[in-house]
Amino acid sequence: MAPKEGEKKKKMLELEEKIRSCTLCPLYKSRKNAVPGEGSLEARVMFIGEAPGRNEDLQGRPFVGAAGKLLDQLLELAGLNREEVYITNVVKCRPPNNRDPAASEKKACQPYLEKQIEIISPKLIVTLGRHSMMEILELAGHRATSIMRERGKVRKVRLFGLEVLLMPTLHPAAALYNPGTRKLLEEDFLRLKELLRTLESPGESGLERYF
Numbered sequence: 001m002a003p004k005e006g007e008k009k010k011k012m013l014e015l016e017e018k019i020r021s022c023t024l025c026p027l028y029k030s031r032k033n034a035v036p037g038e039g040s041l042e043a044r045v046m047f048i049g050e051a052p053g054r055n056e057d058l059q060g061r062p063f064v065g066a067a068g069k070l071l072d073q074l075l076e077l078a079g080l081n082r083e084e085v086y087i088t089n090v091v092k093c094r095p096p097n098n099r100d101p102a103a104s105e106k107k108a109c110q111p112y113l114e115k116q117i118e119i120i121s122p123k124l125i126v127t128l129g130r131h132s133m134m135e136i137l138e139l140a141g142h143r144a145t146s147i148m149r150e151r152g153k154v155r156k157v158r159l160f161g162l163e164v165l166l167m168p169t170l171h172p173a174a175a176l177y178n179p180g181t182r183k184l185l186e187e188d189f190l191r192l193k194e195l196l197r198t199l200e201s202p203g204e205s206g207l208e209r210y211f
């Protein structure tokens with residue numbers, strides 16, 4: 001393992017340990033497991049969901065329930081797999097009964113997300129769902145309109161000092177019982193595939209057409 005890789009791994013393991021023993025907000029009282037996130041520390045793409053659900057809380061891993069299965073299919077559509085991306089959530093512990101996370105809970109968890117972004121330093125962040133989009137746009141100092149307007153759009157943002165591309169899309173859970181929503185998600189993941197190809201091209205030529 002290259003020295004830099006080893007250092008990243010050490011930093012992430014320390015961070016995961018902190019997240020697993022975190023008591024900064026009341027969600028620690030009802031969690032079975034915290035869900036720090038998982039994937040490649042060299043990932044070009046980082047996916048950010050909202051918060052763990054029941055299955056994620058039981059297993060301590062992100063997106064392992066029905067929405068996760070759909071996410072796997074969408075990743076495949078974009079020519080990606082779980083091992084090469086990094087997947088996490090805005091909030092690392094399950095809110096009881098899957099309620100929306102409170103603003104104070106998101107704030108308590110923010111330094112963890114910041115550190116993850118710093119360690120991985122992705123080229124592109126894809127937010128999954130409205131809550132994650134709102135949170136990331138706000139942290140980047142941008143105003144969001146609506147998820148339907150923002151989905152599939154690519155912006156260049158500065159997030160915790162890192163210049164990164166941001167593409168919001170819908171939450172996979174919203175598509176489970178709605179074929180129309182699923183179609184929109186598929187559109188966005190196909191666009192993601194194209195965008196990743198553009199990022200690989202010499203000088204990232206053609207990137208301007210996304211803005």
Ligand code: URA
Nearest residue numbers: 049050051052062063
């Ligand atoms: N929904 C999310 O937002 N995150 C998960 O990890 C699972 C479901």
